[in-house]
């Protein structure tokens with residue numbers, strides 16, 4: 001069931017439909033758009049996201065031709081359009097504050113643009129009926145705009161802008177007036193319409209969930225500039241800055257200082273075997289020696305995360321096969337190995353990436369050892385960075401952290417749904433004690449606001465699979481929050 005993924009932006013041979021080339025827009029001495037370059041491809045559903053006043057509407061107005069460009073060029077379908085008047089552009093725009101003709105019926109409002117272009121009454125009639133069906137407005141066709149609700153009026157505006165089947169449709173907050181449920185339904189309708197008509201949509205929204213739902217790609221803007229342009233999943237899972245991480249969704253941001261993670265796994269700071277006593281705070285990291293290996297039971301107790309840094313036979317085998325090449329044979333008598341250099345780690349990572357690309361090692365393959373290639377999933381035993389984030393607190397292990405950040409101030413960005421909360425100390429690579437200060441019950445999930453020993457607040461989320469009465473964590477409880485060593489993203493500011 002191979003399905004081709006729609007990703008024209010990855011294809012060097014694809015020509016973009018829209019190209020902003022070093023576009024600057026100034027109003028007097030105020031710069032609304034600042035030397036911005038952006039490509040949007042045919043059939044994309046492209047979302048512009050950003051705080052109020054960051055320049056989203058200005059971008060759209062320049063595209064539609066209602067606003068001049070101060071510097072730079074805009075290309076549309078291979079043509080420089082900056083001197084093409086709005087009515088000659090194959091673009092339609094649904095404005096943030098759309099206006100319907102109050103004296104015309106809904107039917108006539110939708111037909112208005114078509115009548116100006118064509119005299120073919122039958123064609124116009126068919127098209128209007130189709131648009132009414134598409135936006136579920138058929139039964140309101142005869143009413144005037146003041147006789148329908150705000151949400152319905154918004155759908156009329158949408159039907160009107162789609163009626164002429166533009167090549168490019170610009171939608172500025174098209175669903176702003178709809179209630180949440182209708183809004184969500186309309187989002188899916190919009191996606192359907194976009195797919196069936198093959199129109200390229202550029203949408204402005206202040207609702208990040210909406211952008212995530214409908215868009216093929218999202219551009220996050222700040223003060224007339226693009227901060228990140230990527231697919232929704234990348235924007236969410238791999239934001240390129242604290243700004244983006246904070247703007248999209250709920251996030252924990254933990255500032256600290258990065259340092260290289262020793263090649264030998266540090267003893268799991270919150271070693272699972274010390275677990276049962278939730279006596280809060282710092283168990284100072286013991287030196288990394290073989291003796292820190294947890295007793296065999298730890299393996300059986302920890303099926304949840306096979307990446308738990310717990311040396312065992314397989315770990316030893318992998319070390320000999322893979323890491324020994326870079327780090328030398330391990331001398332058990334003098335266990336402190338020098339940490340690998342960034343170069344060594346980069347080489348190890350490259351080897352791993354190559355192996356992954358060649359599709360050889362899988363976690364299953366690791367169980368039945370095959371020679372040479374480093375099995376996937378073992379990388380967390382070393383490499384990456386540690387983040388010192390609070391006095392007297394164990395560092396946070398970040399296996400996917402860039403070793404080039406060594407010594408730098410960084411911020412760990414971690415989504416609440418990747419943070420677990422437990423009454424018993426869990427067996428996870430990063431475990432921190434705290435106290436429940438607040439619980440936000442959202443029906444399907446609950447968000448726990450946990451104060452750590454350092455005073456920092458961290459949000460953890462739990463899916464409410466059980467009925468309310470069966471849930472066990474409550475206000476003031478001493479709890480453990482936990483997350484894996486790859487759950488967060490390290491951002492440099």
Ligand SMILES: Nc1ncnc2c1ncn2[C@@H]1O[C@H](COP(=O)(O)OP(=O)(O)OP(=O)(O)O)[C@@H](O)[C@H]1O
Nearest residue numbers: 027030032051052053054055056057058059096206
């Ligand atoms: N005609 C104008 N004259 C002067 N300044 C303007 C003009 N139009 C827009 N601006 C300014 O340019 C900036 C960008 O405005 P724009 O309307 O593009 O913001 P936006 O991102 O669409 O915001 P919102 O989410 O509130 O709609 C704002 O600071 C705004 O005040």
Ligand SMILES: [Mg+2]
Nearest residue numbers: 056057058096
């Ligand atoms: Mg706007």
